[in-house]
Amino acid sequence: MDIRLLGEVQLRIGGRAVHLGPRQRQQVFAMLALEVNRVLPLTSLVDRVWARPPRTAQHAVEVHVSDLRRRIEEGGACLERRGAGYRLCADPQTIDVHQFRALVAHARTQTSDTDRADLLHQALQLWRGPALTGVAEESLRERLVADLEEARLHAFEDRAAALIRLRRHREVVEDLLPVVADHPLREHLAGQLAQGLHGIGQTVRALQLLRDTRRRLVDEFGIDPGMALRRLETQILQDNAAPIAS
Structure with a gap:
């Protein structure tokens, strides 16, 4: 059965x-x-x-x-x-x-x-x-x-965290693109997708995603992103190392 x-x-x-x-x-x-x-x-x-x-x-x-x-x-x-x-x-x-x-x-x-x-x-x-x-x-x-x-969303977050540690960034992007599209205000998922995009060399797209997330949070709730998302944006901006593709 x-x-x-x-x-x-x-x-x-x-x-x-x-x-x-x-x-x-x-x-x-x-x-x-x-x-x-x-x-x-x-x-x-x-x-x-x-x-x-x-x-x-x-x-x-x-x-x-x-x-x-x-x-x-x-x-x-x-x-x-x-x-x-x-x-x-x-x-x-x-x-x-x-x-x-x-x-x-x-x-x-x-x-x-x-x-x-x-x-x-x-x-x-x-x-x-x-x-x-x-x-x-x-x-x-x-x-x-x-x-x-x-x-289900926690499972996506846990899997993305494991994949990021494994430097399997392309899989992070494949998993999270549709999920973040459905849940654009979930900061943790947006941050993980940004890490995945940066990891495959799409840094401009990663930064745009973080900016879009910030704008939506301000427009819909009148709040700024949490410290983790702001710290991630700063890290990506300061990262001069060549991104690792997977």
């Missing part, structure tokens, strides 16, 4: 895609998979599926769970009613979210930057798009996966 939440919600059994039904049913399934092997109270499940729950919400969840139970049994998993809640019983390593978290945790125990960068690459490759794509209103989806998205 293969449960995918990092992108569109999918269930695959024996390599075959299993149709989960309407969007709300997919969301009930996703919420139970996020909390695999833990009881999720029915009231909490309702709150995670509806921004404004209808009076029939609890009954709707019960219907969805009944249907899902039949669909997942073939994959060796089960859905249990426990008190006032439900529990999905399954191996966490059949669920991409939990694979991602396990790989990130394992990467942080590594003393080798090469091993750390490789494990984080494996973790980030599990993402096929924004988590829980298409199963919830965007504002609700963002609230539900905020901690996951933060973990």
Whole structure:
């Protein structure tokens, strides 16, 4: 069984895609998979599926769970009613979210930057798009996966730090260009991308990125960049050594 939440919600059994039904049913399934092997109270499940729950919400969840139970049994998993809640019983390593978290945790125990960068690459490759794509209103989806998205950004930062120490600047640039485009006000990522650009000889572009970041921070929040970003800009400006391409 293969449960995918990092992108569109999918269930695959024996390599075959299993149709989960309407969007709300997919969301009930996703919420139970996020909390695999833990009881999720029915009231909490309702709150995670509806921004404004209808009076029939609890009954709707019960219907969805009944249907899902039949669909997942073939994959060796089960859905249990426990008190006032439900529990999905399954191996966490059949669920991409939990694979991602396990790989990130394992990467942080590594003393080798090469091993750390490789494990984080494996973790980030599990993402096929924004988590829980298409199963919830965007504002609700963002609230539900905020901690996951933060973990993903931290994984990019940790991998970039390891790659910079390894002087693999080109990989830093390849990894971070799309991420910084989506999160232009995240100073740490912008600084790492600037280091990568400088490392492959694109110093002018690196400095322009730092200036653009400063301008956005001032325009949108009325604040200056932190000391780390200002120090990095000064270091790049003062660096007379030939950049190292990778």
